[in-house]
Amino acid sequence: MNLMRYLGFDGTAEIDLDRGTCFGKLLFIDDLVTYEASDPRALKAEFHAAVDDYLETCRQLGRPPKKPHSGLFNVRTTPEKHRDLLLCAAERGISLNAVVNEAIAQFLSAKCSDGIPTPSCTVAVNLVDTFVPSTDPRNFVTVSPSGDTVTPTLFIEAFGGRQKEAPANPH
Incomplete structure (x- = not known):
């Protein structure tokens, strides 16, 4: 569509x-x-x-045309992801709401091509649950804005959840 x-x-x-x-x-x-x-x-x-x-x-x-967006919505997730988000928030000293808002902002601002982030964006993907098995819920793929840091060597392709090998040098 x-x-x-x-x-x-x-x-x-x-x-x-x-x-x-x-x-x-x-x-x-x-x-x-x-x-x-x-x-x-x-x-x-x-x-x-x-x-x-x-x-x-x-x-x-004599009525407004647009349906107002309240900024409130429910997100259904697994109990494990809920716990992991709460732990992340506690470790950083911020609220669960702040963690979710950061993740949403990051998702909306990421400009990716073929699942590989461009050097102009930062993407952190939690590698747990169905995408990539991991015993550490704080295991992240991170690419700095300059594209210098990639840890570990996996990317999760946007919208598909398929694994891809990260390039040895993202440039």
């Missing part, structure tokens, strides 16, 4: 091969707003028209 953005609104862009159409819907709103077209260029125009129409409808109804 591809995403489009217009006037701060996000929408999907999908293809139905059986029907020979492109379609999508607006994301993160309280209403269901969909759009459809015969080709990708037309879908983009329909997406823009759907956003414009949605904004006008909300204005006429």
Whole structure:
């Protein structure tokens, strides 16, 4: 699925091969707003028209268009990962919330190609559980912003969880 953005609104862009159409819907709103077209260029125009129409409808109804994001959500994990995160937070003298926010920020800012971090980002991946068996929950893969430090010699490929050998010299 591809995403489009217009006037701060996000929408999907999908293809139905059986029907020979492109379609999508607006994301993160309280209403269901969909759009459809015969080709990708037309879908983009329909997406823009759907956003414009949605904004006008909300204005006429006197209500805010976007669904507010509270910043609160539940994360389900294993008891072992929960414990490991609490230990990490305690060792660093910070809250569990701060540890999770750091991990989210790092994930969102990482720019990786083929699972190998670029020299402009820092990535730390906990090598426990299903990805890589480890008896030490504090065993991390770390790449410094300059790309100099790699320990140990494994990377976890983004979004796939597959192991890759780290290069001897990341440059």
